[in-house]
Amino acid sequence: MKKLMLGNEAAARGLYEAGCGVVSSYPGTPSTEVTECLSKYDEVYSEWAPNEKVAMEVAFGASFAGKRSFCGMKHVGMNVAADPLFTISYTGVNAGMVIGVADDPGMHSSQNEQDSRHYAIAAKLPMLEPADSSECLNFAKQAYDLSEKFDTPVILRLCTRISHSQSIIETSDRVEHPLPPYEKKASKYIMMPGYAKLRHPIVEQRTKDLIAFAEDCPFNRVEMGGTELGIIASGTAYQYAREVFGDSVSYLKLGLVNPLPEELIKSFAAKVDRLVVIEELDPIIEDHCRKLGLKVEGKNLFSCIGEFSQNTVAAALGREPGKGVKIEDAIPPRPPVMCAGCPHRGLFYTLKKNKVIVLGDIGCYTLGAVAPLAAMDSTICMGASVSGLHGFNKARGEDSEGRTVAVIGDSTFMHSGVTGLIDIAYNESNSTVIILDNSITGMTGHQQNPTTGYNIKGDPAGKIDLEALCRSIGINRVRVVDPYNLAECDKAIKEELAVKEPSVIISRRPCALLKYVKHKPPLTVNAEKCRGCKSCMRIGCPAISIVDGIAKIDNTLCVGCGVCQQLCAFGALEGKE
Amino acid sequence: METKNIMIVGVGGQGSLLASKLLGRLLVNEGYDVKVSEVHGMSQRGGSVVTYVRYGDKVCSPVVDEGEADFIISFELLEAARWLPFLKKDGRIITSTQQVDPMPVITGAAVYPEDLVNKMQATGANVDAFDALSLAQEAGSSKAVNIALMGRVSKYFDFSEETWLKAIEECVPPKFLELNKKAFALGRSK
Numbered sequence: 001m002k003k004l005m006l007g008n009e010a011a012a013r014g015l016y017e018a019g020c021g022v023v024s025s026y027p028g029t030p031s032t033e034v035t036e037c038l039s040k041y042d043e044v045y046s047e048w049a050p051n052e053k054v055a056m057e058v059a060f061g062a063s064f065a066g067k068r069s070f071c072g073m074k075h076v077g078m079n080v081a082a083d084p085l086f087t088i089s090y091t092g093v094n095a096g097m098v099i100g101v102a103d104d105p106g107m108h109s110s111q112n113e114q115d116s117r118h119y120a121i122a123a124k125l126p127m128l129e130p131a132d133s134s135e136c137l138n139f140a141k142q143a144y145d146l147s148e149k150f151d152t153p154v155i156l157r158l159c160t161r162i163s164h165s166q167s168i169i170e171t172s173d174r175v176e177h178p179l180p181p182y183e184k185k186a187s188k189y190i191m192m193p194g195y196a197k198l199r200h201p202i203v204e205q206r207t208k209d210l211i212a213f214a215e216d217c218p219f220n221r222v223e224m225g226g227t228e229l230g231i232i233a234s235g236t237a238y239q240y241a242r243e244v245f246g247d248s249v250s251y252l253k254l255g256l257v258n259p260l261p262e263e264l265i266k267s268f269a270a271k272v273d274r275l276v277v278i279e280e281l282d283p284i285i286e287d288h289c290r291k292l293g294l295k296v297e298g299k300n301l302f303s304c305i306g307e308f309s310q311n312t313v314a315a316a317l318g319r320e321p322g323k324g325v326k327i328e329d330a331i332p333p334r335p336p337v338m339c340a341g342c343p344h345r346g347l348f349y350t351l352k353k354n355k356v357i358v359l360g361d362i363g364c365y366t367l368g369a370v371a372p373l374a375a376m377d378s379t380i381c382m383g384a385s386v387s388g389l390h391g392f393n394k395a396r397g398e399d400s401e402g403r404t405v406a407v408i409g410d411s412t413f414m415h416s417g418v419t420g421l422i423d424i425a426y427n428e429s430n431s432t433v434i435i436l437d438n439s440i441t442g443m444t445g446h447q448q449n450p451t452t453g454y455n456i457k458g459d460p461a462g463k464i465d466l467e468a469l470c471r472s473i474g475i476n477r478v479r480v481v482d483p484y485n486l487a488e489c490d491k492a493i494k495e496e497l498a499v500k501e502p503s504v505i506i507s508r509r510p511c512a513l514l515k516y517v518k519h520k521p522p523l524t525v526n527a528e529k530c531r532g533c534k535s536c537m538r539i540g541c542p543a544i545s546i547v548d549g550i551a552k553i554d555n556t557l558c559v560g561c562g563v564c565q566q567l568c569a570f571g572a573l574e575g576k577e
Numbered sequence: 578m579e580t581k582n583i584m585i586v587g588v589g590g591q592g593s594l595l596a597s598k599l600l601g602r603l604l605v606n607e608g609y610d611v612k613v614s615e616v617h618g619m620s621q622r623g624g625s626v627v628t629y630v631r632y633g634d635k636v637c638s639p640v641v642d643e644g645e646a647d648f649i650i651s652f653e654l655l656e657a658a659r660w661l662p663f664l665k666k667d668g669r670i671i672t673s674t675q676q677v678d679p680m681p682v683i684t685g686a687a688v689y690p691e692d693l694v695n696k697m698q699a700t701g702a703n704v705d706a707f708d709a710l711s712l713a714q715e716a717g718s719s720k721a722v723n724i725a726l727m728g729r730v731s732k733y734f735d736f737s738e739e740t741w742l743k744a745i746e747e748c749v750p751p752k753f754l755e756l757n758k759k760a761f762a763l764g765r766s767k
Contacts (some may be wrong), residue, residue: 002605004601164614164616165613166612167610167611167639180746236639239638242638309642310638310642319640322642322643322644324664325661327700328696329658329690329691329692332687332689333625333653334624335623336589371680443622517621537684542623
């Protein structure tokens with residue numbers, strides 16, 4: 001049946017049809033829906049792992065055991081999983097293993113713009129890159145055959161515009177693969193030097209075999225049109241080029257982006273007058289062409305920064321790009337904001353009020369960096385708030401210990417914050433870590449995690465007790481506060497910063513968008529009492545504005561959290577029970 | 578046929594994903610090649626959101642670029658103005674007159690421009706501005722604003738009313754079907 005499907009959903013469908021049996025992933029935009037969609041198939045075991053390294057090792061274990069497996073992550077997740085990645089390249093697989101990674105050119109939801117193709121090259125693994133949903137489905141499916149044929153994990157590279165675009169696909173039935181009997185193969189799977197030395201030449205030979213395969217494989221194709229211009233591209237870049245030039249030029253459309261073919265590229269180059277590589281991010285195909293001694297253009301025309309579009313391609317290659325009109329007024333930006341009723345708001349307000357230096361982390365609460373709260377000093381990667389705080393305090397000593405904290409979400413703390421806290425306890429810094437426990441993985445769209453008590457399917461599961469975990473590490477001061485209660489937050493922050501030992505504050509209240517959360521009625525403004533002092537505006541709540549000199553509450557947004565009430569000295573913000 | 582370009586713009590949380598789902602379903606039912614491009618994640622938290630819908634015999638790029646949109650469907654006036662440069666010459670903007678202040682306006686760092694409908698019209702754009710939110714409330718819920726908007730949009734396409742209603746039935750949970758049908762009818766008739 002033909003239907004519209006999101007790239008991520010189509011990839012999930014392809015993995016399912018190929019008989020994938022075990023899935024372990026960590027959520028990360030734009031990759032999350034691949035695993036969410038897989039979790040809806042009963043034949044597939046699926047889970048959210050605490051982080052990408054764990055996920056990849058689970059997927060490896062399942063492949064080693066004889067089941068086709070998958071792990072999915074965003075580009076920066078690959079950094080976390082890089083350790084197993086490089087060595088399972090040596091061991092190869094038993095049943096097929098596919099690693100899904102989604103890049104984010106343009107940084108719609110990411111902290112950097114790294115190009116995951118470098119990992120395929122560095123770890124010497126084949127990488128497939130689909131250009132629409134139909135290819136997402138087919139490449140995901142064929143990735144398993146490739147994996148088993150060449151005894152290697154296969155990376156499926158997606159990007160935001162492929163993951164989050166819908167196009168038409170055709171589904172077919174799932175094929176089951178019976179579990180083979182377990183067979184011990186020490187020299188293949190125990191990567192100590194003696195055995196690893198035997199595996200490395202196998203990896204090098206595999207790359208040679210894959211290059212030969214790339215010369216004539218179903219993933220790469222030549223589409224001859226006019227020969228004045230020949231374009232080499234993959235993924236979305238191919239689609240943008242096709243949009244601009246149609247059949248008027250020739251294309252070498254690459255689906256297997258590592259390793260790259262040699263003869264195929266040379267013969268294509270020989271057929272066209274001008275050879276141009278169009279690729280988002282880094283010049284990987286272009287550099288490969290140069291190594292082959294070809295005259296090629298690429299990054300002299302196209303940026304290695306941001307996303308492309310049809311206009312980017314048109315402008316770079318001498319076509320007139322589309323142009324529109326605009327009004328003269330400046331259009332104010334509309335940045336994302338913390339939702340009305342967000343439990344992070346009260347905590348960040350308190351940090352700002354106390355002029356605390358804040359090492360931040362990755363999640364919705366990174367929005368605490370935005371005005372008017374602006375209560376954040378750094379954000380690097382998952383977990384860096386906690387370990388960064390330890391380093392900051394070691395460097396500045398007492399000067400910073402009494403006025404610096406780390407803030408990290410519940411899911412991020414499980415991902416890699418806990419190891420930083422172990423460092424704080426072990427190497428003894430007087431650091432204060434605030435865990436923002438909103439009982440869900442928020443930013444990626446509400447995924448369960450080890451602290452929520454539910455698994456990926458929403459069924460009851462093991463629940464990690466954050467307080468007990470912190471105490472067992474050796475943190476003696478662990479306290480829980482309600483971020484809707486500003487006085488309680490203020491007291492806890494002041495006290496924990498003052499003590500001369502490590503401490504953890506758990507700021508606990510479920511995300512205001514969770515369906516089970518019951519809200520109070522919206523607040524109202526008593527116009528008699530409001531003096532228009534704008535104190536309530538200091539928390540940056542999207543439900544509050546000042547109209548005609550007094551506060552106004554948008555009753556479609558307000559969830560009655562009452563944080564603004566605590567800032568009003570005149571009792572002008574009134575709530576109903 | 579030449580590929581047609583539609584943009585659906587608004588503020589994160591206003592329901593543009595259902596609008597694009599409805600449009601996508603209708604166009605697939607009508608036998609077109611279709612691509613729909615959304616952005617999830619960070620930009621959804623009350624930020625400016627845009628969804629691209631493209632259809633025709635064969636669609637390549639999943640996105641609409643500057644100067645290409647045949648239609649811009651907008652949930653909010655400022656967002657219509659923000660994306661105006663993407664409108665094709667002689668293209669049409671169908672926008673709700675709802676105004677949602679972005680944070681820089683709330684904090685006083687920026688001003689919400691006045692008289693946006695006339696200013697957009699002055700650039701030569703065809704602008705159909707109406708209060709979709711009131712129609713949704715009249716139908717029974719402000720959440721149906723997306724379908725009220727699509728009712729208005731349907732007047733500019735040659736697809737039959739039955740075609741639209743079939744797509745709505747396929748996209749909306751049965752519990753909310755009557756409400757949405759009513760919102761669609763109100764949008765289409767006014």
